[in-house]
Amino acid sequence: MARITREEVERIADLARLTLSAEEAQALTHDLDTMLEYVQALDGLDTQNVEPTAHPLPVATALRPDRARPSLAPEEAVGNAPEREGSAFTVPKVIEGVES
Amino acid sequence: MSALQEVMERYEVVIGLEVHSQLRTDSKLFCGCAVRYGDPPNHHTCPVCLALPGALPVLNERAVSLGVRAALATHCSVQPQSIFARKNYFYPDLPKGYQISQFEEPLSTGGWLEIPMPDEAAADAVRRIGITRIHMEEDAGKSIHDDSVAGGDGSQVDLNRAGVPLLEIVSEPDLRSPEEAGAYLRTLRQILRYIEVSDADMEKGHFRCDANVSLRLHGALDLGTRTELKNLNSFRFVEAAIAAEIERQAEVLDGGGAIQQATLLWDRTSGQTRVMRLKENSDDYRYFPEPDLIPVNIDPQAVHDIRAELPELPDQKRERFVREHGLSEYDAGLLTGSRSLADFFEASTAAYGKAKPIANWLLRDVLHALNEREAEIDEVALVPETLVALLRMVDAGRVTPKSARELIPELVARGGDVEALVRERGVEAVSDAGILETAVAEVLADNADAVARFRSGEDKMLNFLMGQVMRRTSGKASPAAVRDILAAKLGG
Incomplete structure (x- = not known):
C-alpha cells in the first residue's frame, strides 16, 4: 500500500469537484492503489532510450484549412440550456475573476 | 524620490510577463466557427466549442503557421513536435471543464526580443529580454456579471470567444521595473502587428497580460516569492499595477513578513491589488496529453518557408531608415512605430523623392492629427499622394507652409483633392x-x-x-x- 494516500485521493476529488463519503474515499484509495501497483510493472523495464508517447498512433495530426463555416443557430446553441436570457446561457452568479 | 524609486533602491524587482495574444484567423482553433467580436451572445458556436458530447477538435492550419511566424520573429526555436494538453479547471465560461493548451511540449522555446531602455541617454540603447516559450491554446468564453442578470443572482455566459486561437508568450523573469514591463509589451505588440500574427487590440481583449512580480535584495541569487497579477488590459494599468504591487510587497518585507504566493486582481479605481485566490500550483490543473488530438509535427521545410516570408521587423526597418534615408534613430523609431506608418512614409518618399521633408511633415503635423483622432494612419483618409501633392504646392510657393499645416487635420479626416481644398479654403498663396x-x-x-x-x-x-x-x-x-x-x- 501507500502508493497513493487517502489525503491525495481527497485532494484530487476536491479538484474534480467530487464529494466523496468516507467509505467511497476509502474504497477509491484502495482501487487506485491497486491500479498503480499494476502499472508499476513498467518500473521493471529499462525505458532510458524510449521516447515518451503522447498518443498511441504513429501519425501526425491532420490540419483543417482556416475557413469559417456556418455555426449553429443561436436558438439551437442555447436550446438545451436549463436557464437562459435571450441567446445567453445564465448560471448562478460567479465571483469576479477569470482564468486564462 | 518617489516611494517606488526608494523601494527599488533597496530591492531588486523581478518581473516576468505572460501575454495572451489572439491570432488573426478567420475561424476558431479547433472548429470552423467564425472569430468575430461584438456579436450577440452565442452566435458563433457549434458542437465542438459548446463541448457537446462526441464532438472532436480539428486543428486550424493557419493558427499553427501564425504561431511559427511569431516564434521566428522572437528568435524562438520551433519544436519539431509539439503536443496539446488538457488544463483542467472549472468555470462557467469553460464548457469542456478543461482548456486545450500546451504544457510539456510547447510550439516553441528559448527566444528573445530587445526593448528600448527608457532612461538611457543613447537613443539606440536596448536590453535583451528572454522568451521562455510560446504555445498555442484556445480562449475561454465570456462571463457577463451584470446586476440585471437573473435579478442580480446570475451571470450570463457567451461562448462566441470559446475556442478562439491564442498564443501564450511567456517571458523570462528578466524585467526589472514597471517601465521595462511596459516597454516589453509595446515591443512585443508592435512585432505581432508587424508580422500580422495578431491585431493585438487591447480594447477588444486581443492582447492581455498577466504579470509575475517578486522582490529580492540586490545581489541575492534566489528569487523571492512571487505573486501573479491577472488580466492587465492596458499598458498604463500594467505599469500602475506592477508599481502598486512592488510597493505592497516591500511594505510586507520591511515589516518582517513573508510574501504569500497568490493570484491578485488589480482594482483600477482604488489603485491597489487584492487577492483573488491563493495560488494553485500547476499540478492542480492536472495537465495531461489531449487524447483527442494527435501530436503536431512541424516540418523543417515549412519552418524554412515561413521564415523566408517573414516581413521586415521593426528593428530592421528602423536601422534601414537610418541607413537609407539618413534619418535620426529617434525619428526612424517613431516612423516605424507601426507598419502602416512606415509604409506610408516609404510610399510618400518614393513619390516625392526626398525623405526628410516627408519625415518632418509626418512626425510634426500628421502624427499630431492622428493622435487627436486616436487613429492609425491606415484608418484615416489621408493617402501618400495627397501629402506629396500638398508638399509640391508648398515647394511651388502656391501655399504657405503655415496654411499647409492648417490643412493637415482636414486632409487626415477627409482626404480628397488638395488643389480643390486650397481653393475652397481660399488659402492659395499670393505670389502675384x-x-x-x-x-x-x-x-x-x-x-x-x-x-x-x-x-x-x-x-x-x-x-x-x-x-x-x-x-x-x-x-x-x-x-x-x-x-x-x-x-x-x-x-x-
Whole structure:
C-alpha cells in the first residue's frame, strides 16, 4: 500500500469537484492503489532510450484549412440550456475573476 | 524620490510577463466557427466549442503557421513536435471543464526580443529580454456579471470567444521595473502587428497580460516569492499595477513578513491589488496529453518557408531608415512605430523623392492629427499622394507652409483633392507680383525706422519686415516671393 494516500485521493476529488463519503474515499484509495501497483510493472523495464508517447498512433495530426463555416443557430446553441436570457446561457452568479 | 524609486533602491524587482495574444484567423482553433467580436451572445458556436458530447477538435492550419511566424520573429526555436494538453479547471465560461493548451511540449522555446531602455541617454540603447516559450491554446468564453442578470443572482455566459486561437508568450523573469514591463509589451505588440500574427487590440481583449512580480535584495541569487497579477488590459494599468504591487510587497518585507504566493486582481479605481485566490500550483490543473488530438509535427521545410516570408521587423526597418534615408534613430523609431506608418512614409518618399521633408511633415503635423483622432494612419483618409501633392504646392510657393499645416487635420479626416481644398479654403498663396509689391511698399513706408536699422547692419530686421508683409496679406503671401521683393527693394 501507500502508493497513493487517502489525503491525495481527497485532494484530487476536491479538484474534480467530487464529494466523496468516507467509505467511497476509502474504497477509491484502495482501487487506485491497486491500479498503480499494476502499472508499476513498467518500473521493471529499462525505458532510458524510449521516447515518451503522447498518443498511441504513429501519425501526425491532420490540419483543417482556416475557413469559417456556418455555426449553429443561436436558438439551437442555447436550446438545451436549463436557464437562459435571450441567446445567453445564465448560471448562478460567479465571483469576479477569470482564468486564462 | 518617489516611494517606488526608494523601494527599488533597496530591492531588486523581478518581473516576468505572460501575454495572451489572439491570432488573426478567420475561424476558431479547433472548429470552423467564425472569430468575430461584438456579436450577440452565442452566435458563433457549434458542437465542438459548446463541448457537446462526441464532438472532436480539428486543428486550424493557419493558427499553427501564425504561431511559427511569431516564434521566428522572437528568435524562438520551433519544436519539431509539439503536443496539446488538457488544463483542467472549472468555470462557467469553460464548457469542456478543461482548456486545450500546451504544457510539456510547447510550439516553441528559448527566444528573445530587445526593448528600448527608457532612461538611457543613447537613443539606440536596448536590453535583451528572454522568451521562455510560446504555445498555442484556445480562449475561454465570456462571463457577463451584470446586476440585471437573473435579478442580480446570475451571470450570463457567451461562448462566441470559446475556442478562439491564442498564443501564450511567456517571458523570462528578466524585467526589472514597471517601465521595462511596459516597454516589453509595446515591443512585443508592435512585432505581432508587424508580422500580422495578431491585431493585438487591447480594447477588444486581443492582447492581455498577466504579470509575475517578486522582490529580492540586490545581489541575492534566489528569487523571492512571487505573486501573479491577472488580466492587465492596458499598458498604463500594467505599469500602475506592477508599481502598486512592488510597493505592497516591500511594505510586507520591511515589516518582517513573508510574501504569500497568490493570484491578485488589480482594482483600477482604488489603485491597489487584492487577492483573488491563493495560488494553485500547476499540478492542480492536472495537465495531461489531449487524447483527442494527435501530436503536431512541424516540418523543417515549412519552418524554412515561413521564415523566408517573414516581413521586415521593426528593428530592421528602423536601422534601414537610418541607413537609407539618413534619418535620426529617434525619428526612424517613431516612423516605424507601426507598419502602416512606415509604409506610408516609404510610399510618400518614393513619390516625392526626398525623405526628410516627408519625415518632418509626418512626425510634426500628421502624427499630431492622428493622435487627436486616436487613429492609425491606415484608418484615416489621408493617402501618400495627397501629402506629396500638398508638399509640391508648398515647394511651388502656391501655399504657405503655415496654411499647409492648417490643412493637415482636414486632409487626415477627409482626404480628397488638395488643389480643390486650397481653393475652397481660399488659402492659395499670393505670389502675384503686383499685390506683393504694393504690400511691401506699404510696409517699408510705415516702418522707416526698421528699414534704417536694417540698412545699418541689423540683419534680423529683415524677418520683422517679412512678418509685417505676411500680416498685411493675412499670411497668404508666398514667403519666397516676399523675400525676393524685399531684398530687391532694400538692396536698391
